[in-house]
Amino acid sequence: MKISVVIPIYQEILFIENIFNFVINAKPHDKEIYFIDGGSNDGTLEYLNNKLSNGSNINIINNPRKTVPFALNMTIPLCKGDIIVRLDAHTQYSKDYFEKIINTFIETGAEIVGGPMRIAKGSSLQNAIGIATTSKFGIGNSTFHFENYKGFTDSVYLGAWKKSIFDKIGLFDIFFKRNQDDEFHYRACKNGLKIYQNPEIKLYYFPRNSYNRLFIQYFQYGLYKPKVLIKNSNGFSVRHLIPFFFVLYLLVLPLLFYYFKSLFIFFPLDLYLILSFYFSFVKNSNIKEKVLTLLVYPIIHISYGLGFIFGIFKLLKKNS
Template identity: 35%
Template sequence: MHEALGAADLTPTEGRQLVTLIAPCRNEQGHVDAFCDSALAQQLPPGWRMELLVADGQSDDGTRARLDARAVQDARLRVIDNPGRIVSTGLNAALAAARGVVVVRLDIHTVFAPDYVAECLAALARSGADNVGGPWVARGQGAWGRAIAAAFQCRWVVGGARSRDAAYEGEADTVYLGCWPRAVFARIGGFDEQLVRNQDDEHNLRLRVAGGRIWQSARIRSWYVPRASLTKLFAQQYQYGYWRPFVMRKHGQPGSSRQLVPALFVAALAGGVLLAPWWRGPLALLLASYALYLAGASLAAARQAQDWGLLARLPAVIAAYHLGYGAGTWRGLLDVLLRRRAGERWSRLTR
């Protein structure tokens, strides 16, 4: 057994009882108050206190003014500048200003249970891991948002990822958001600022390669609000897929083999289309097989969500997940092979 990368005594003592909550933010005027309410309402264990650092990426919709006003009302909140305007630069800016012995990452579009941070601290102490977190549980808004959340949570859509299993407790490849002893960042560094997406997966992969351990706890509860339209979902998944080859180039491996499946499907689909003028059999077989899969996966997702009214939307939602991610992966791979820098289109956030 190796010694945990961030091994630290988490017993509150003078000078070591501060936990830092960090969150990147840009143009979230409609969500920032609900986020601050959820974060500042955390009920900490005895002996602990917290600070909340929000890294604002030069918001121009009134978000910064609202954050500044909240910071005046509550000294626990500090607003940090993020001139890089993307998630990774925001996280690193907040890390540089963090004073806590433990760092907990939060997300503006997530609602947190009142004991979220307390359970993170308990999981760190219980597991001795270098990063702990809870399952990635989605709660959609509106008809399309609920369908997107149902597909997001279904193992037949996302490939059985443990991060979507709300009941799982144990070792994991990655967790939603994360909570680390601050010493972990001194050992393996912060987040890769070359990555607009997948910076969390890359950081967890880097941690595991360095011998670190990641732990998922079902007691750490939060609820993520996904995109609420097909176009926004496709754009999000395209970006996630686009940045995957950049992570693979850095480490020589994907975070997980299941992340390659959408790209393989898109390649097979493209091959079938190219062969169709001479041989329609492969394309017909592929489309028929995928149609059967969509029907079965839609039934499974609707049943799990206990909402049969989603059935009409789920096939399109599931296809958007797979086609967006797969097509994005191939575009990213092309740019990696041609050694091209990512264009502005792939560097913009899609919320």
């Protein structure tokens, strides 16, 4: 099986050397590589252009729309490989990453495969975000966050796809600046395609390194999720609604207390705080990371819930 590797990039000067060296040196060597750049001006393109002499299998494509789904849709029709592997510059990969992907396709018969999203070691805040986003309290029962899960599932992180499936279910929906992977994978399941997660496919993701960027990231996840679920109802899970209802509860809490004058209305908030403390301090991490994790939980839950609310209003406004 020949593979094509697609890598959407934008302002990646801090990461471009690592991802370039990996994709060039990893087996199999007979592969084609596409870097799809969204208009970088930080030295990323200069670095790549200086490396073009390394082989004619390296291609650089300009992405005028900047978004990931547009980058993928531009490139997938150009790919000549039987398998298309998407990489992210902010992620590290094991040396046998491509080989494990090929073997998983052969062994499982799946049309889409991938590995769980392991968290790379970084700053204390990045480590805390990693703890929060790999716990059931943080993100529910999403299997690609659990590094020991092996089997068929409804979505994988990044992923690799048999090229033939795009003729059957189409390309990515460019409406989704976030959640485009979820939407595509739910659509694949809806059309009877099989997705398999193999923990032997090892990759390590670097989380955001600021509260502000984390908030924006999860707000955007929530913003596009209602549209994803309406388009592909088979992807619905209760976990998608819990942050939405939690934020609604927080918004009406002052009114509830004003009218009922009862401490009982604080029970859901008290329960949330207890669970936050438990899941922050039960992990084997240092005290600083435990405290930071305690702050991360409400950020990802509230930002996602707010995004979900705005996403619903956006859909209602569009349909009115």
